[in-house]
Amino acid sequence: VETSSAIQALVVTLDLLGTFAFAISGASAGIHKRLDIFGVLVLAFVAATFGGIARDLLIGAVPPAALTNVYYLVTALVAGIATFLWFPKIEKRQSPVLVFDAIGLSFFVAAGTQKALAFGIDPVMAAILGMLTGIGGGVMRDLLVAQVPAILRTDFYAVAALAGASVIVIGDAVGFRPEACALAGGALCLVLRLMAIRYGWRLPASRPDQNPDAP
Amino acid sequence: VETSSAIQALVVTLDLLGTFAFAISGASAGIHKRLDIFGVLVLAFVAATFGGIARDLLIGAVPPAALTNVYYLVTALVAGIATFLWFPKIEKRQSPVLVFDAIGLSFFVAAGTQKALAFGIDPVMAAILGMLTGIGGGVMRDLLVAQVPAILRTDFYAVAALAGASVIVIGDAVGFRPEACALAGGALCLVLRLMAIRYGWRLPASRPDQNPDAP
Amino acid sequence: VETSSAIQALVVTLDLLGTFAFAISGASAGIHKRLDIFGVLVLAFVAATFGGIARDLLIGAVPPAALTNVYYLVTALVAGIATFLWFPKIEKRQSPVLVFDAIGLSFFVAAGTQKALAFGIDPVMAAILGMLTGIGGGVMRDLLVAQVPAILRTDFYAVAALAGASVIVIGDAVGFRPEACALAGGALCLVLRLMAIRYGWRLPASRPDQNPDAP
Numbered sequence: 270v271e272t273s274s275a276i277q278a279l280v281v282t283l284d285l286l287g288t289f290a291f292a293i294s295g296a297s298a299g300i301h302k303r304l305d306i307f308g309v310l311v312l313a314f315v316a317a318t319f320g321g322i323a324r325d326l327l328i329g330a331v332p333p334a335a336l337t338n339v340y341y342l343v344t345a346l347v348a349g350i351a352t353f354l355w356f357p358k359i360e361k362r363q364s365p366v367l368v369f370d371a372i373g374l375s376f377f378v379a380a381g382t383q384k385a386l387a388f389g390i391d392p393v394m395a396a397i398l399g400m401l402t403g404i405g406g407g408v409m410r411d412l413l414v415a416q417v418p419a420i421l422r423t424d425f426y427a428v429a430a431l432a433g434a435s436v437i438v439i440g441d442a443v444g445f446r447p448e449a450c451a452l453a454g455g456a457l458c459l460v461l462r463l464m465a466i467r468y469g470w471r472l473p474a475s476r477p478d479q480n481p482d483a484p
Numbered sequence: 485v486e487t488s489s490a491i492q493a494l495v496v497t498l499d500l501l502g503t504f505a506f507a508i509s510g511a512s513a514g515i516h517k518r519l520d521i522f523g524v525l526v527l528a529f530v531a532a533t534f535g536g537i538a539r540d541l542l543i544g545a546v547p548p549a550a551l552t553n554v555y556y557l558v559t560a561l562v563a564g565i566a567t568f569l570w571f572p573k574i575e576k577r578q579s580p581v582l583v584f585d586a587i588g589l590s591f592f593v594a595a596g597t598q599k600a601l602a603f604g605i606d607p608v609m610a611a612i613l614g615m616l617t618g619i620g621g622g623v624m625r626d627l628l629v630a631q632v633p634a635i636l637r638t639d640f641y642a643v644a645a646l647a648g649a650s651v652i653v654i655g656d657a658v659g660f661r662p663e664a665c666a667l668a669g670g671a672l673c674l675v676l677r678l679m680a681i682r683y684g685w686r687l688p689a690s691r692p693d694q695n696p697d698a699p
Numbered sequence: 700v701e702t703s704s705a706i707q708a709l710v711v712t713l714d715l716l717g718t719f720a721f722a723i724s725g726a727s728a729g730i731h732k733r734l735d736i737f738g739v740l741v742l743a744f745v746a747a748t749f750g751g752i753a754r755d756l757l758i759g760a761v762p763p764a765a766l767t768n769v770y771y772l773v774t775a776l777v778a779g780i781a782t783f784l785w786f787p788k789i790e791k792r793q794s795p796v797l798v799f800d801a802i803g804l805s806f807f808v809a810a811g812t813q814k815a816l817a818f819g820i821d822p823v824m825a826a827i828l829g830m831l832t833g834i835g836g837g838v839m840r841d842l843l844v845a846q847v848p849a850i851l852r853t854d855f856y857a858v859a860a861l862a863g864a865s866v867i868v869i870g871d872a873v874g875f876r877p878e879a880c881a882l883a884g885g886a887l888c889l890v891l892r893l894m895a896i897r898y899g900w901r902l903p904a905s906r907p908d909q910n911p912d913a914p
């Protein structure tokens with residue numbers, strides 16, 4: 270068999286872990302904005318799934334996977350309810366949440382890039398769509414609470430996603446096996462993101478010399 | 485005949501009434517933000533149709549119904565122009581607008597859930613999509629004026645939509661006729677929403693114990 | 700031959716010019732909000748392509764053209780990097796940027812309307828989709844920096860787009876050749892927009908007599 274059941278179990282575990290971590294970030298954003306429990310759960314689900322939904326809409330894979338596999342919904346709801354109930358405790362444990370989030374990002378980027386390639390998207394755009402799969406949920410989470418997406422503003426986050434996705438499409442073009450490409454790209458994304466968290470890496474921000482309308 | 489012309493006329497009437505009420509809510513939001521007449525009409529159309537458009541994109545029903553039946557556009561424009569011209573009077577009559585809005589919500593939820601089921605979406609997600617049909621327009625209306633969607637924040641609105649949609653998918657799974665399911669689900673949604681308006685029902689809001697960044 | 704290579708070269712040039720101008724507007728918005736270089740490039744790409752992407756999703760043309768022709772991405776990135784590097788200089792040259800933007804708007808509206816008609820969308824909605832092609836990028840640009848879209852608020856912009864698109868669908872219905880319709884519609888849009896810039900045309904804004912919540 271090409272994919273052993275051990276690998277399949279790992280893939281499912283990583284996917285659920287990523288969904289869970291992203292849902293926590295969504296629920297936390299909702300709680301900070303004092304949404305009601307319903308709004309908090311919506312943000313949990315959106316943060317966990319919107320990246321994949323946007324990718325699926327753009328490549329024509331409808332209905333999106335997040336709407337056909339009900340376990341994404343269940344995972345996001347469990348994470349959202351847990352965050353609602355134990356918010357102060359979860360707020361204090363930012364480090365593990367960030368690590369889970371980095372794992373989720375890496376997994377989503379690898380899976381998203383592979384899916385785009387499988388749908389015949391050309392390499393450059395497959396890398397962009399892989400990155401979108403990873404960051405889309407966070408962008409929509411921030412839009413729903415009327416904030417400029419943090420990913421666009423301050424963090425070495427999307428670049429890690431893009432680097433991982435690029436490795437995958439290059440490996441695919443060269444002719445490596447999909448599993449090897451996904452592993453290498455996901456690992457690069459994870460390492461870059463964890464180092465960015467550890468060392469506080471940031472991209473250069475823009476410095477408008479006139480008319481600044483942001484604080 | 486399975487559906488009498490009287491029922492068909494009722495369905496069209498409810499659909500138009502809902503579109504009209506949602507368009508008023510969109511136009512009112514635009515006027516509060518001092519948009520120009522064009523912006524007000526865009527908000528009227530978006531509030532009235534975005535829920536259905538999002539559902540149609542997600543289930544692969546393109547082009548969406550709101551773009552192929554021109555009477556949605558006409559209804560939304562009439563409502564938008566009327567709101568623009570007689571805004572203070574309409575503002576004073578919030579009760580009838582809220583009742584129309586509740587009727588529209590119920591109708592959109594019932595129609596949206598049925599359409600999702602008809603496209604083979606599984607029951608849990610069909611209920612979510614039915615709810616999305618009802619609330620999507622209001623969410624996008626608020627995003628376009630750069631506000632956190634009211635539906636996520638304060639109101640017993642989406643829960644009424646979800647309850648109605650759930651009745652429909654359960655009835656469908658049990659084997660009841662679609663018309664009966666739609667009627668029961670729509671009625672439940674309407675009753676819950678009207679009681680929520682009447683008695684001021686709200687969901688528990690989240691209470692962040694630290695770092696509150698919302699007023 | 701029906702389309703000479705000179706016309707084809709003109710079409711490509713206009714398309715690139717429009718993409719470039721829209722990308723500058725996106726990058727400038729990102730710089731004003733002090734986004735990092737990645738965020739600035741995302742805004743450049745989104746402002747340049749989102750109108751066409753939204754249209755393509757709505758008419759079922761997936762994957763959207765902006766994701767299959769890599770030159771849109773390259774043009775947007777070049778414009779974004781140039782804006783990031785030479786922002787103060789570009790800020791001072793608003794007039795040429797506005798003229799390029801008007802050219803891009805006209806081109807996008809003409810191309811978008813034609814594409815919607817080619818996909819069998821009925822005339823009224825094809826005009827709306829043509830307008831959406833022209834203004835969608837600017838709307839999403841503003842949403843991503845958490846602002847009410849300027850197009851909805853202050854400017855004689857969308858009306859120029861709608862007028863041009865309307866000429867195209869009317870011409871198409873009458874039976875004129877597509878090239879003639881596109882030329883007439885695009886020219887009307889361009890002239891209206893340039894006159895609006897020159898003479899400061901605006902639509903009447905709404906004046907809420909009570910509860911104004913906007914400054």
